[in-house]
Amino acid sequence: MSSDKKWAMVIDLQKCIGCDTCTVACKAENRTPPGISYNVVIEEEKGIFPNVTKIHIPRPCMQCDRPACVQVCPVKATYKMENGIVAIDYDRCIGCRYCIVSCPYGARSFDFGEDYSREMIGYNEVQAPEYGIDRGKREKGKSPIGNVRKCMFCYHRLQRGEEPACVEVCLGDARYFGDLNDPESVVSKLAASPRAFVLQEEMGTKPRVIYLK
């Protein structure tokens, strides 16, 4: 992975149909346990009848350029990678959850150690190779149980030259993924659109997930 890339995601809210396919694909890709969804779709109803509309806001991790979580982590377990992605070192994290408290997007979850072994044969046999690391079986007392987890733009897929799972499956083709360092890339052009905005801009976190109104 050449480090001159700065990954970013653009989500067109006009194209999002609120189907939650991204959420499902993300859970399948990252094999997240019960209670953890790296990506959720926030639903908002706006207006007064009869002039009402529904807005769906898919919310992955924003991979902020000024991440509040990285600021507060006491042990530098969560850190900013060269390519713009905010990563978590499961082997260093002490599970204090200060980052969850500090994230203005609610994008972080704590792994309480629950699993789907009742609903799904072999759920614990293998884990997703998050960050490109194969962790083998999911077992009590082994990381990532007891750690904080979140979306990392499917870094393991990027390493294989693939897009993040949520981008690949999006029905409305609402998600764009690419290199913000390349001025010719689709995401760079869309990010410069007058429709572009980011969530919680006043927090000064400089998110790398950009929305189009």
Next chain:
Amino acid sequence: MKSSTRLTKAWYGVLVILMALGGWAIIERIRGGLAVTNLTSTTPWGAWVAFYIFFVGLSAGSFLLSTMIFVFKMEQYEKIGRDALLVAILSMVLAMCFILIDLGRMERFWHALRYWNFTSILAWEVRFYVVYIGLLMAELYFSMRQDLIRAAKGSGWQAALARFLTFGSTDLTAASKQRDHRLLKILGSIGIPVAIFGVHGGTGTLFAVAKARPFWNSGLFPVIFVVSALVSGTALLLAIYVIRSKVMGREVDKEMVKSLAGLLTLFLFIDLGLEFYEFFVGAYGLQYTELATIETIFRGPFSWSFWWVQLFLGVVVPLFIFFHPRLKESVNAITLAAILVVIGILGVRFNIVVPALIVPVLPGLPWGYYYPTLVEWLSSLGIVAFGLFLYTVAIKALPIDTVEELREGK
């Protein structure tokens, strides 16, 4: 004498039962991980964090009270000087126990010292706690040294401990006494900024810098932490002093108790005033999350902890007692008021930690709901009992009272 040994036995009995229950709960917690709590990813901090800041506050408050004696030479409070230091040390021990069982990966607690993120308030806190505990221990030692030397001459296990602690020194000269006093003053003076800005102001800061939680995110927050620490520390020491004097059948220094009650009243009023500004300025901003948090505190499912525990028991009843012409002359009533204040501050800690984490950071995300589980309650009770046990052992083993007092007691 007979009744006092029976009382001692009953006291230890109660503590052992509570510690056994707490021990069971902690084993459950180790086996089951944090899944045994009612914490979620929406509300990631709960009872254990509330207890942790409660005890850090008690510690800082007790220590700051001790500096009035060892640094500012207010001799009217001398009787509680060492007690204050001992309570400050033990409160820190308990605070560390609480934060340890709150960690998702307890076995990695040492990472907190091994790795150091300079921008993390929590990382600075951990280091301040270590320095502060060392400072407290040194201060307690020098405040007792003279009496330890005297105690070393006796027989029994306390004397053996005293001999061990004094390294066989027998220096009781006036010069050495002066040196001890000077050291106390120096240590106390270093301790004041460490306790105010490092330890408890710092603990308030770790909440205040969380911009995702507008209710915490104010410059007043660290200040309120320090003031409420003074409130709880003063109240606890007052209560401990009276209860201990009564158990040991000693004369209670009524003037000192009344003076402490006056101090407590002053701290309570400052705390109330700051609290008012905190809510007023916060609400005036009309910011969604802030309003939702205040609404949760005032009208949420556990709003009783604000209205009844924090305000009624913790403020209204004590102030009524402190201003009532007859009650304010009664040591028992004052002690009751002090105990209520301590309970009230525990309510304050819960109301700081939980409501701000019930409200979602973004509109449309799920709301949290949190009430501690039995395991959380029992483990907390057990840790508190462990602290009381340590305290009881410490006042037996060490010359926490000044010698004149011991003579009075005999």
